[in-house]
Amino acid sequence: MTYDLVAIPLSLLFLVPIILLVRKRRTHEPDEEESELYPRSLIRFHPRAWAPFIAIIVSTLIGLFILNLSHFGLVQFIMLIGMVTSACIASPQIRWTGFVLGAKHAGVVIFDICGAGALGSAITSSTFTQDALQIIGQSAFIPIILTPFILAALIQTAQGSRIVTASTTVLLLAGTTLPETMNPLAPFLMIVAGAGVMCFVTNPYFWLLHRETGDEVKRVFTYYTLPQIAFGFMTCGIALGIQWFFPI
């Protein structure tokens, strides 16, 4: 089964209601208030801007069907091709600056992933998994099949980062027999859903939006947190549907 064939349409579908919600607040759009920064009459296609994305799509097909790369090799391959393409289209003046800035950013992401792995390993070594599974198993209201979603939601609520949540939850679940009994797409989507279901006070993006928009917490919660709670529960529902109709 191919993950992105399900995930991309699903995630794009989630954008529709939030766009409609924002547009509903306006009487007509576009209107005379729009700035002249991007006048439609002056628009021309920018193939160089799209080159990295095109390179990623082409290299994915090459990696999958010609080179038969494993998923681990594939992600390295396509990101490398994307990065090389970006470096090639960049002007010589910004090539080194972009590389330095990108390397700094990559370092932070790697640190995040390594930190997540360390946290996940520490939690795995503790009795957290057994305790959490026991509590979920003993609960009369929570089906055991929802464990990936609930675990991810708990971890995400506690520490805020999706990357850390996803890595930690999958490490915890790998120590159980639950994933073996499920369609792999179902726990995968449940973890993705749980990892973004509570983007609130522990989420750095929430506070960034609060600062950048200048809005009060209630409005940021309404326009940023609430839609993601809805997306999370909808994704979990879809994962349950996948598990129900396609058990293995």
Next chain:
Amino acid sequence: MAKYLAEGRYIQGIISDLRGQIAFPSIISAISGYIVGIPSTCPITAFMILSPVTTHFTAIKKRQTDLMYLVAIGSAVGVAYVYPTPVTFSLLETFASTLSP
């Protein structure tokens, strides 16, 4: 990739191309957040790159913040759901034997 796109002002090219196809700034904001979020691997980076650009679509502060929320939601959803991003990467590593990207 994201840094090269930002430094080379290619993000403006992407927004401009989307503007040519889509008349509504709200849709452009959400879609550009989604698209730029994936290679940047971080929704906050995508937001920092895009929000100054998309807010130029309107002079009204309230509408600017609406567009910022759409960029935020688009980038968060793109990074959370689409493979390959750091969120989905660790998951697929575990489910790799039975699930392909």
